[in-house]
Amino acid sequence: MSNAVEITPELIAEHGLKPDEYARILELTGRVPTITELGIYSAMWNEHCSYKSSKKWLRTLPTKGERVLVGPGENAGVVDIGDGDVVVFKMESHNHPSYISPVQGAATGVGGILRDVFTMGARPIAALNALRFGAPDHEKTRHIVSGVVEGVGSYGNSFGVPTVGGEVNFDPSYNGNCLVNAFAAGLAKADGIFLSEAKGVGLPIVYLGSKTGRDGIHGATMASAEFDDDSEEKRPTVQIGDPFAEKLLLEACLELMKTGAVIAIQDMGAAGLTCSAVEMGAKGNLGVELNLDMVPCREEGMTAYEMMLSESQERMLMVLDPSKQAEAEAVFEKWDLSFAVVGKTTDDLRFRVFRHGEEMANLPIKELGDEAPEYDRPSIPTPNRTPIATHDVPAPKDIGATLIDMIGSHQLSSRRWVWEQYDQLIQGNTKQGPGGDAAVVRVDGNEKKGLTFAVDVTPRYCVADPIEGGKQAVAECWRNLTATGSLPLAATDNLNFGNPEKPDIMGQLVGCIEGIGEACLALDFPIVSGNVSLYNETNGEGILPTPAIGGVGLLEDINKSMSISFKQAGEAIIVIGKTEGHLGCSTYLRDVLGRNEGTPPTVDLAAEKAHGAFVRDAIQAGRLTATHDVSDGGLLVALAKMAIAGQIGAHITPNADVPLQGWAFGEDQARYIVTLPAQAADAFLADAKAAGVPASQIGQTAQGDLKLEGSAPISLASLTQAYEGWFPTYMAAPDINE
């Protein structure tokens, strides 16, 4: 494509630019932009890269804390974990590409987040993911589940990072728009962190990694549009992942960083060369000049437009200390990766691009980058719903059969089929992988210190009440980290919503961010990185608001971490927190009774904090033998999971003050189930009382089945079979497309 292409209103619209945005471009450029410039604007100003609809609200989130070294705005957040070590982490979506091409979309999502982490100088040590698919009986769901899981696994497994946790959920709102949110964490030294801000005029800009091809052109623009029936035609906008190249790039970058040659570094993610070059220059208040003839290409005859918009994977851009060039080049030669000086920093705040000696673009860099448009979009708060009283919800006829149905359902069953396709063990530091409340990973090279990781959100709460839902996502993540015994340090947010141009969707976004902010502040759990994915709509229907929260916790002594499984018969089972039987928006109400009604449980942040601190102290004092947070499905589902995990049953006496359905399946927040030796129960309950933390013994562990006083025993074998059975049975069923 030559620069002589005429800029028509159709072409502007195809680039996802609105008329008022184009007017601003004309003003900034002082003339009609070239096609290359139009492409660059489209790449920088789309929702995915510019956060133009969400920026105003993201600024309200608490992002600072004693341990926070680098907050949002860089490739990933950096948090101090003592002894000169830091944890570097972020979560990012790859939703649209994963729907169009499940294997490659998911794989490159994982690749992108790993690159964000090692661009900062950290070696990735853990990956997690939050996956959301359409209804199990929708014609495409099985195909997408299969492809996404394969993609996530193939990239992480080959790259060599353990995938240690995550969540998988199903809901019809994701039928035409699955969610793939990938989280990665890495370890670095506090004095070995690299940033993207360019420094120094006239310094070489170096291109590193794989060669540039024609894949993924306009990926970020595609990711900022709604889907329709023809979305599969967008397949060429999806990138192709090469985990082998990424593993080489990781080793080469970490080796390069040790040479002292790196002044600034930025990975080429969304909008590739354009976004990385503009961000480095704009952040450093410098101009950038690129000579595209020097860019290593996979294909011949690529135009400036194509090169600037390609999203070929496994590439980096850095500002080099010229005195170290030979040393730096030798590292990349060893790893068989491209190393090419493609430009330089300038002092004129312009972004200039040359191809075959011709200037293809000349734009003001600040306005492209950190001064991109920002919107205060109109929003309408989600209307209040009518609460449902517990006694107005029918009790199950047979509580045992209902429990087996629930635990064997698509929502609550084991995800073993998924995680067995992920290498959970590589690097040798995994103490607890998927299936627990949070993953537990030892800090490499450290005898006792550990990190914990969890990813959570409950979209059905968020749609009913965005503020409470936002709070709950943070609280559940914090609770999951706490349940392993760790101190939650900080979080990353991945906000997935529909079209922000619709005031009701904007209301969901604003409400969820308000709830998240409130909870993060109260729980001392700052947001240090994140990503926003909007326009998750198909044919005008938005997804459930899904603000996924990824959290990181610190264990001073990994040997004291807790798992959810019952350890032996005869131990006391104690519930921490108040059980009031809240059934609004519960799994029981939705999945057993088919009613999407009521209000979600209220999140009492002071109670969360107090209960969490009490449980954490008890774990660290070595008083407990198992801990599990109570979430989806309520108390009885949580008990069943503990029994299944340990293959030990229990004798339980339900609290007669609460209707049985509410006691068993209510989703009141701020609760944990713990076990401890029977003789230690009285002292523990007394300490809870003294601390003002509600706690009551509900029974004890026992060999055999799960027995509720007043009901028939529930077979542990049947529970286990139902729990483990759903996923493999579903995936093995004949493909309905065939």
Place this chain on the structure above:
Amino acid sequence: MKSAVIVFPGSNRERDMLYALEQITGTKPQTVWHAETSLPDVDLIALPGGFSYGDYLRSGAIAARSPIIAALKAAADKGTRILGVCNGFQVLTETGILPGALMRNAGLKFVCKTVRLEIANANTDFTRAYKQGEIIDCPVSHHDGNFFIQEDGLTRLEGEGQVAVRYAEGTNPNGSLNDIAGITNAAGNVLGMMPHPENLIEDLNGGTAGRRLFESVVEAIA
């Protein structure tokens, strides 16, 4: 005991192997880059897990053509102990140092789980610290672990006691012939196996049964 670990582009369990060897032997192993042409004088050479060259072709096929392989073959002929785990096993079959081939798992999917492993021959340099027939829990993590060999080759392996470890109690994760998880060469100085003993050496891993595989070699060379 002196040891060395060969690293190919795309190896990714080399750090696990280096750590296990150092923990168990007390001596830091040497790292040998695939492009080198000679091996240091050591008692054990390990080929780690991973996806050498991305394994976009047959697993291990390109690594088997690396410059270091000539030296590896010479070491095997000389009787140096060589351990190939996972991708290392695949490389050993691709070089011909070990017989047979590792095909895609029968279930076609990558599988990472704990299996039951039976010590089929406790009389090798790699298994002598175990009891004959002993069964341990051990993790596997691979996409291509489905061992295959022609019938006469299989008869030879079984007849000569070259099957060192087998998947036990119906836990074969990949469709491997005769539940074979690991084999030695005829001379007994080379072991290739799909399971990961290097990820089973501390309580944190959920067990320490993998240590004895390395301890066996320490004992054998003493």
